Amino acid sequence: MQYTPTAAQLVDAVAEWLEAVGGTSPAGTDRYHARVAVRVLRMVERELVVGTGHHAPDREAVLALIVRAARPDADDAGRPTGATVDEVDASADDAQAMREAAAAIRDGVLAPDAPGLVPALRAHAVRRLEVVNPDYLLPKDRPSKEPVLPAPASHRKA
Structure with missing residues (x-):
């Protein structure tokens, strides 16, 4: 049986692809635009995970x-x-x-x-x-439990 990926999983997949493509792009502008697109997709992903409420x-x-x-x-x-x-x-x-x-x-x-x-x-x-951007939170405001989202595959340790 084939499963349907969630919206957050789709966003994660596109963000990972952009990270890979943007990192190999020789043009600085393309690399910059890819990084901006990844940041936007990560925000959308976090919003999808936490929900509208x-x-x-x-x-x-x-x-x-x-x-x-x-x-x-x-x-x-x-x-x-x-x-x-x-x-x-x-x-x-x-x-x-x-x-x-x-x-x-x-x-x-x-x-x-x-x-x-x-x-x-x-x-x-x-x-x-x-x-x-959870990185902007003060240490006391950062969640002490597991992060809302797992680290992207490109950031995970092997």
Whole structure:
């Protein structure tokens, strides 16, 4: 029986091929473009492995802080008391949630020193770096367990 590779496995295969081809290319520009393409594919691979809900807890925490600051009658989840879920934009993506947080701080709705704001923003930044470039994480933020992805075949010890 033939199995169907996952999207992450396909991305890994293309990245490995680009690493091999880019390393043998005599032209510096081709080598550079291959390295950039590999980095992008590795980010996509990490995003596929962790899933789309990876940033949800941070996004929800930031949105709840904004709603709580704007509506003091909000409950702990940030929903105004008696409000429907539609009144809270829980469908905002990560970028939109961060834009809303920036606007709330800029407009004076959310104080920069609001309890829970810095930890929520820091957690969001750590989760983003886990996908974008885990090498940029502080040692204390790096996972102590096995990495999310195995090392590519080109980086594995024989």
